[in-house]
Amino acid sequence: MKKEEFLLGLEDVLQREEAVKENDILDDYDEWDSLSKMAVMAYYDKNFGVKITLNQMKDIHLVKDLINLAGDNIQ
Amino acid sequence: MISFSKEDVIIVTGASSGLGEGTALLLNQLGATVVGIARNKERLNKMKEKCKNPENMHIEIKDLTENIETLPDYVKELKNKYGKFRGLAYCAGIVEVKPLQILDLSAMKKIFDINYFAPIFMAKGFADKRNNTGKGASAVFISSIAGLQSDKGMITYSGSKAGLAASIKSIAREQAAKGIRFNCVSPSDVITSMTSGILGLKETKANLYPMGFGEVSDVSNMIVYLLSDKAKWITTQNYVIDCGYM
Numbered sequence: 069m070k071k072e073e074f075l076l077g078l079e080d081v082l083q084r085e086e087a088v089k090e091n092d093i094l095d096d097y098d099e100w101d102s103l104s105k106m107a108v109m110a111y112y113d114k115n116f117g118v119k120i121t122l123n124q125m126k127d128i129h130l131v132k133d134l135i136n137l138a139g140d141n142i143q
Numbered sequence: 144m145i146s147f148s149k150e151d152v153i154i155v156t157g158a159s160s161g162l163g164e165g166t167a168l169l170l171n172q173l174g175a176t177v178v179g180i181a182r183n184k185e186r187l188n189k190m191k192e193k194c195k196n197p198e199n200m201h202i203e204i205k206d207l208t209e210n211i212e213t214l215p216d217y218v219k220e221l222k223n224k225y226g227k228f229r230g231l232a233y234c235a236g237i238v239e240v241k242p243l244q245i246l247d248l249s250a251m252k253k254i255f256d257i258n259y260f261a262p263i264f265m266a267k268g269f270a271d272k273r274n275n276t277g278k279g280a281s282a283v284f285i286s287s288i289a290g291l292q293s294d295k296g297m298i299t300y301s302g303s304k305a306g307l308a309a310s311i312k313s314i315a316r317e318q319a320a321k322g323i324r325f326n327c328v329s330p331s332d333v334i335t336s337m338t339s340g341i342l343g344l345k346e347t348k349a350n351l352y353p354m355g356f357g358e359v360s361d362v363s364n365m366i367v368y369l370l371s372d373k374a375k376w377i378t379t380q381n382y383v384i385d386c387g388y389m
Contacts, residue, residue: 083271083272083273084273085272085273101320103317
């Protein structure tokens, strides 16, 4: 998946009205709550076959952290 | 007194007949802008002819079961056309009386499509905060007392309506922090074009209703109340409207 496509996908999962940018801090988003985290976990499982654990999720604070977690799945 | 302004845009599904029609007309009368959805253009137009404020009554022809997964996109399209939604009244539904001996899976799935899956995916579209007006927005779904107390021949219908009420409760809990309310109403026998198709309903059940069968307005008044700010502290509930039948 291209990075741009992922950022749009994340915007949709988080139901954000403004665009999600690569350098954004997730912790600053109102949308970044526990349900959204679960939604992101499901998104990774569905699109990348990557199962994020709750422990891993605790260390996700930036959009970049999420991109790193996807590894080669995001170019 | 409940009133809405024309900035209160409310989706009503199943708007061409029965509870949907009654709800659409009442909301329109009370000042809301209504987007009435149904399959049948002719009947939708007839409903529109009856409304008090035609300039605030919009109709949309759509079969909600056609591509259920894309219903959230459909809600988004409607939002782009009419503005963010203050309410959703999901009144589309079908009933079928079929005992166990003659149950078939494809017919069961059809009933679940319109009574269960479509409302859930409409809820998904409505709950997306890009599509609703935020705190104070409210959605109401028609369940049924059949979902609480099942009768002979109602295997599929009861299952679909019980499932809907249970799932709406979960959605309501998820959305509560955003101030968006989700409730169900569970009517018993209200005489509409849908229920009049149930063979022998009037004959067999008449003595169970000391005040007679329900009328559409008995239910639509409750739906409209739950959509309004008067019900601002009410969410996750499933209200039985049955004249004491249960």
